[in-house]
Amino acid sequence: MFDRLDDILIRYQQVMEELNDPDVVNDQPRFRKLMKEQNDLAPIVEKYTEYKQEKQNVEDSLELLEMENDEEMRELAKEEMAESKKRIGEIEQELKILLIPKDPMDEKNVIVEIRAGAGGDEAALFAAELFRMYSKYAEKQRWKIDMMSVNESGIGGFKEVVFMISGNGVYSRLKFESGVHRVQRVPETESGGRIHTSTVTVAIMPEAEEVDVQLDMNDVRIDVFRASGNGGQCVNTTDSAVRITHIPTGIVISCQDEKSQLKNKDKGLKVLRSRLYDLELEKKKKEEAANRKNQVGTGDRSEKIRTYNFPQGRCTDHRIKLTLHRLDDILNGDLDEIIDSLTAADQAAKLSNMEEEG
Structure with a gap:
């Protein structure tokens, strides 16, 4: 799943670069197609970015626990880590749903x-x-x-x-x-x-x-x-x-x-x-x-x-x-x-x- 998400992230960045290209802006059919792709990929990219942020929070909390002696700070780090771990599980499920292939008819009248x-x-x-x-x-x-x-x-x-x-x-x-x-x-x-x-x-x-x-x-x-x-x-x-x-x-x-x-x-x-x-x-x-x-x-x-x-x-x-x-x-x-x-x-x-x- 994560290899696929990394590929989506790369593709999203490519699409954003293309949308900023004046030649693409002047080519309306291509521009509309890229805009649609960008709209489709954006929710996945946002969710994956949130996932990576929560993973980083867990790593930061672990690092703080290794270095920190103050008990109050340690408790705070543990709470934040537990919260991030819980959120990671939720985001993984949300990402799975976002990666379900879309029904090509969904946008039809x-x-x-x-x-x-x-x-x-x-x-x-x-x-x-x-x-x-x-x-x-x-x-x-x-x-x-x-x-x-x-x-x-x-x-x-x-x-x-x-x-x-x-x-x-x-x-x-x-x-x-x-x-x-x-x-x-x-x-x-x-x-x-x-x-x-x-x-x-x-x-x-x-x-x-x-x-x-x-x-x-x-x-x-x-x-x-x-x-x-x-x-x-x-x-x-x-x-x-x-x-x-x-x-x-x-x-x-x-x-x-x-x-x-x-x-x-x-x-x-x-x-x-x-x-x-x-x-x-x-x-x-x-x-x-x-x-x-x-x-x-x-x-x-x-x-x-x-x-x-x-x-x-x-x-x-x-x-x-x-x-x-x-x-x-x-x-x-x-x-x-x-x-x-x-x-x-x-x-x-x-x-x-x-x-x-x-």
Whole structure:
């Protein structure tokens, strides 16, 4: 580990020198690339510098104990040495986490698909609540939401809603949200006061650039039709809605959120690319899971990941056995505690894998 940290330190110094070179400053693509590398390396370098300082403190304390006869000074040196040794152990663990290879998708924007599952109208209503939850969370993170398509249920719920979230590190924060979300509550239409269980499926897909997915347009069929539902004067007057079918996989994307057929087509193709990219990622995850101890979740859309229990006011994430009794806050977008816990569990699993392989 320390050989690698020394190499990182050398590379960091090289990057800093290059960033001060006027020729590099004038070469904007290279400058941006180096700035990103510098930002990635800086936390590791800072932590390693702190580690070396604590190691030096231990050596200084040992030296003082050999030379010092004053008992009070000796006690002080012993205390400082014990404190530094404790901190060294903590920093070593922090460095291990910082050295875990970064997920190359972490900085990507995401396309989110929320679909009502079992439970009819109640599932559609909860799909709308989950959309609101993620919208609130995005708002707190200062991320941007762009609607792709909505299929409303007619009672204020969503049979399906697809939208993009753009901003810094979106995928890194939301990637563990994919799976089946279960709600337990008494529906407003239930006269007997019985608790019903409904499900909603959430898919979080990293936005795929054209370089990520080679999409052969010969494999794509595009149909246009008239938009329906809320949409003002353009509804039912122009063929602006677009249905895209990917023939090899059977994936069908409908987009009618925009008044322009061209914009709907662009959005639909963006969703299709991300779907195809996500299929490839899922395949890789399953292969990795078969070969090593699994991280948090399998990425399988059928995996039940979380239960929202209204009568008890609790939210339980089944993958890490985390239960929080503040359901209202969570549905209002206060997701950081859940996301941080999932991230920590994933890091711990990756560390364990690295140690087994190392």
